[in-house]
Amino acid sequence: MADELTRPVEAYKNAGFLKSADARPIRILAEYLEPVSRLHKYRIKDTIVFYGSARAISMDEAQKQYSEIVNREDFNSKENENDRIALSGAKSMIKLAEYYENARELARRLTQWSLSLQSGQRFIICSGGGPGMMEAANRGAKEAGGISIGMNISILREQYPNAYITPELSFEFHYFFMRKFWFMYLAKALVVMPGGFGTMDELFEVLTLIQTKKLQKVIPIVLFGSEYWKDVIHFEKYLEWGTIENSDLSLFTFVDTVDEAYNYLVRELTTRFAEQRKFWYL
Numbered sequence: 001m002a003d004e005l006t007r008p009v010e011a012y013k014n015a016g017f018l019k020s021a022d023a024r025p026i027r028i029l030a031e032y033l034e035p036v037s038r039l040h041k042y043r044i045k046d047t048i049v050f051y052g053s054a055r056a057i058s059m060d061e062a063q064k065q066y067s068e069i070v071n072r073e074d075f076n077s078k079e080n081e082n083d084r085i086a087l088s089g090a091k092s093m094i095k096l097a098e099y100y101e102n103a104r105e106l107a108r109r110l111t112q113w114s115l116s117l118q119s120g121q122r123f124i125i126c127s128g129g130g131p132g133m134m135e136a137a138n139r140g141a142k143e144a145g146g147i148s149i150g151m152n153i154s155i156l157r158e159q160y161p162n163a164y165i166t167p168e169l170s171f172e173f174h175y176f177f178m179r180k181f182w183f184m185y186l187a188k189a190l191v192v193m194p195g196g197f198g199t200m201d202e203l204f205e206v207l208t209l210i211q212t213k214k215l216q217k218v219i220p221i222v223l224f225g226s227e228y229w230k231d232v233i234h235f236e237k238y239l240e241w242g243t244i245e246n247s248d249l250s251l252f253t254f255v256d257t258v259d260e261a262y263n264y265l266v267r268e269l270t271t272r273f274a275e276q277r278k279f280w281y282l
Helices: 021-041 059-070 081-116 133-143 176-185 197-211 226-232 235-240 246-251 258-272
Strands: 046-051 123-127 148-153 170-173 187-192 221-224 253-255
Touching (some): 021 170, 046 133, 059 081, 081 123, 081 221, 081 258, 123 133, 123 187, 170 176, 176 197, 187 258, 226 253, 235 246
Parallel strands (some): 046 123, 148 170, 187 221
């Protein structure tokens, strides 16, 4: 009886050990194997990944915020600096909201197309699982009657999974590099909406993987909103400085409308991947 009371906790049940630095390899492996199990269960092998700003909101919400500012009784953007800043921010949110609605519509149409394929829904919408453009992508897929994936990350800003992810396909990661691995391992296309540092990090890592041939498959990459992308990144300057080759600029395509993005992606996905029928396994 005394031996039973003093028996130590088995290692795999020892929460203190599992959260320690010594157990980091186990935690990393768990973030690989747990998604493998769920993705196999739902026979998911092809995704269309959406990147973009977590700060974007829907057009309804953006217009509501704008109206609340300009309709305030004491509002005066000409004389009050705080009102001027608030008005500028509200206008920026409306511009960003346009891209939110574009991402939502594109994800909806791509999901409808995917559902129409002979094999059923095959190219599954996948996002970073949080708010903003990520929410828009999952929302569009759900509105089309399809499933979608959310690969959320645990960060100090408390980014919670959005409400439109298929619950069984909502993942939570601690390690950024494991999250990025799962983004690209199944990706057959990439849609990059306007975004900040996180979006740039994800985009340039993918471009580096393709440029260095570490990513063997060639996937279509869409940069949605040429006004935004050409404003924040002067890609031609890389050429002028000789830090990239001219062919590197062909790794991605600029689009400005949902129709343009949809037609390009459907054509590329059909040509490159639609006839393949093999499922991936460990």
